[in-house]
Amino acid sequence: DAGITQSPRHKVTETGTPVTLRCHQTENHRYMYWYRQDPGHGLRLIHYSYGVKDTDKGEVSDGYSVSRSKTEDFLLTLESATSSQTSVYFCAISDLDREETQYFGPGTRLLVL
Amino acid sequence: LAKTTQPISMDSYEGQEVNITCSHNNIATNDYITWYQQFPSQGPRFIIQGYKTKVTNEVASLFIPADRKSSTLSLPRVSLSDTAVYYCLVGDLQTGANNLFFGTGTRLTVIP
Numbered sequence: 001d002a003g004i005t006q007s008p009r010h011k012v013t014e015t016g017t018p019v020t021l022r023c024h025q026t027e028n029h030r031y032m033y034w035y036r037q038d039p040g041h042g043l044r045l046i047h048y049s050y051g052v053k054d055t056d057k058g059e060v061s062d063g064y065s066v067s068r069s070k071t072e073d074f075l076l077t078l079e080s081a082t083s084s085q086t087s088v089y090f091c092a093i094s095d096l097d098r099e100e101t102q103y104f105g106p107g108t109r110l111l112v113l
Numbered sequence: 114l115a116k117t118t119q120p121i122s123m124d125s126y127e128g129q130e131v132n133i134t135c136s137h138n139n140i141a142t143n144d145y146i147t148w149y150q151q152f153p154s155q156g157p158r159f160i161i162q163g164y165k166t167k168v169t170n171e172v173a174s175l176f177i178p179a180d181r182k183s184s185t186l187s188l189p190r191v192s193l194s195d196t197a198v199y200y201c202l203v204g205d206l207q208t209g210a211n212n213l214f215f216g217t218g219t220r221l222t223v224i225p
Binding site (some may be wrong): 031033035040041042043044045048050056059078090092096100101102103104105106107 | 145147162200205211
């Protein structure tokens with residue numbers, strides 16, 4: 001399996017508080033992605049990065065920001081969490097110079113009360 | 114955005130071959146067809162990818178007709194451990210991740 005870790009794996013927070021999720025990879029892949037998964041919606045792209053300090057919005061980016069200051073880390077921040085952001089968040093990586101596939105992390109389960 | 118349509122669920126008995134078909138009528142010239150498998154409480158896992166005709170690996174086969182408007186994932190002799198959700202994706206990551214659409218997948222249940 002690709003070397004991808006996500007932290008924390010579970011988090012409970014209150015509405016209005018900031019939350020930061022971390023994705024860490026040891027594969028030195030250039031591309032990193034954040035998805036959320038909700039019942040009835042499959043996986044939806046939040047943001048992605050195509051290099052250090054290079055990011056772009058996905059389908060459901062409102063209420064989220066990201067940062068990538070080094071190749072191995074991609075941070076997802078909820079500036080002021082809302083109950084609608086209760087979800088399972090998955091990080092993924094890809095090395096598009098070699099293959100057209102994504103490798104996913106184990107996920108972070110976030111509950112916003 | 115090349116969206117896909119696949120059955121919501123399927124049941125199969127152990128030992129049978131399972132074929133899951135995905136429709137993608139507006140597939141673009143540069144798009145690949147990729148299938149992922151997801152177990153509960155885990156991230157999706159890459160199974161197979163193809164562009165045209167047939168691709169086979171140690172896990173599955175992927176059949177793609179000449180018009181590429183559909184594809185079929187074939188799992189030979191399924192076991193209980195193949196119970197999972199299977200996603201068909203069509204797109205070209207090189208043009209941007211917004212090009213991909215996961216959908217809700219097909220929930221395969223393997224029955225003893």
